[in-house]
Amino acid sequence: MRRLPPLAAVRVFEAAARHENFTAAAAELGMTQAAVSYQVKLLEERVGVALFRRERRRVVLTEAGRRAAVPVGRAFDAIDGAFAELRAEDEGMLTISSSQTFANTWLAWRLGGFQMGHPEMAVRLSVSDTLADFSIDEVDVAIRAGLGPWPGLDADLLIPIDFTPMCSPGFLARHGGRLELADLIRLPMISPQDPWWPWWLNEAGIEVPKGRLRSGVRMDSQANEGNAAMAGQGVAMLTPFFWRNDLAEGRLVRLFDQVSTRGNAYWLVAPEHRRGTPKIKRFREWLLAEIRQDQRQG
Structure with a gap:
């Protein structure tokens, strides 16, 4: 002793x-x-x-x-x-937790740019819709969807989560080349059980039938819903920020001007006591700059 x-x-x-x-x-x-x-x-x-x-x-x-x-x-x-x-x-590895939608539609396409700017650091992206628990998971930062803030976590607002119906040009052409609001109820919907559908339809002034809107293919993330829409499988309720390149290049079309939101947003979160950690600070600065640049271009 x-x-x-x-x-x-x-x-x-x-x-x-x-x-x-x-x-x-x-x-x-x-x-x-x-x-x-x-x-x-x-x-x-x-x-x-x-x-x-x-x-x-x-x-x-x-x-x-x-x-x-x-x-x-x-x-x-x-x-x-x-x-x-x-x-x-610890400084040699940055572990990021992200939802499937944010990772597959935006972050994974750009994360290599951050790593190339910081070659001394390895970067690991963990993709899951389960919320990271910083007390037990080996995670430095997380991309979290919700209303925020969260106790004990420092949070930076990334983008508001809004949504509007989209489909492929081919799907639109097969249904006359132009749709009215009332047409949405009878068309194939992608993930019709999604609460975004009745929310958007109600705001558009469409009377929504009680119960499930209709049967249809159910996807587990917006990333998959967007790909299904581009494949012509139906109309999907999507966030324009994630799909602006596909809209600009003609793989998707927005059907109406109306965009709805339920007040949720994507946030970058990290434990408050680690906010000043150099690797977290570098990633935060890079991510916010990339988001601002994309918003200006969009």
């Missing part, structure tokens, strides 16, 4: 011995000079030996203090080195 003196006092002794100056040690440790003097006195009482000799306006290590200062300094160097390795290892 180790018989260690109070480690707080040992830490103060190491700094005071290195500087041979209580004022300098206090400045390094963020303490008052009186607190340094108290901790040193506490340690001296514990070990039963004087470690410093008080002279006029300064302190000088005793012989016992000098003998103790060398191995104590080495021990603190070893501790610092051990944690420096952990810090370096």
Whole structure:
């Protein structure tokens, strides 16, 4: 069993011995000079030996203090080195958790640009619609959909989640080349159980039948719904931000001007105490800049 003196006092002794100056040690440790003097006195009482000799306006290590200062300094160097390795290892890998929709329609297409800008860092993207638990999951940051904020998490707003019906040009051509609002109820819907459908239809002034709108193919993410719409399988309720390239290049068409929202948004979240971590800060700055650039272009 180790018989260690109070480690707080040992830490103060190491700094005071290195500087041979209580004022300098206090400045390094963020303490008052009186607190340094108290901790040193506490340690001296514990070990039963004087470690410093008080002279006029300064302190000088005793012989016992000098003998103790060398191995104590080495021990603190070893501790610092051990944690420096952990810090370096942590800084070398950034793990991002993202929902399927955000990852597959936007982030995965651009994440390589971040990694190329930071070649010293490995980047891992974990895609799941399950919310990351920062207390147990090995995740640095997460892209989360919801109303926000969340207790204990620092959150940056990325984009509002809005939605409007879209389909492929071919699907539209097969149904006369132009649709009226009332036509949506009778057309094949992609994921008709999605609550976005009745929300949008009600806001558009369409009376929605009670119960399920109609049977139809059910997808597990907006990314898959958008691809199914481009394949001509029906009309999907999609977020324009994610599909603006497909709209611009003619793979999808917006059927109406109306865009609805239920107040949700995508957020970048990280534990509050890790907001200033360099790798998280670099990713936040890059992500927000990319979002702003895409919004200007859209």
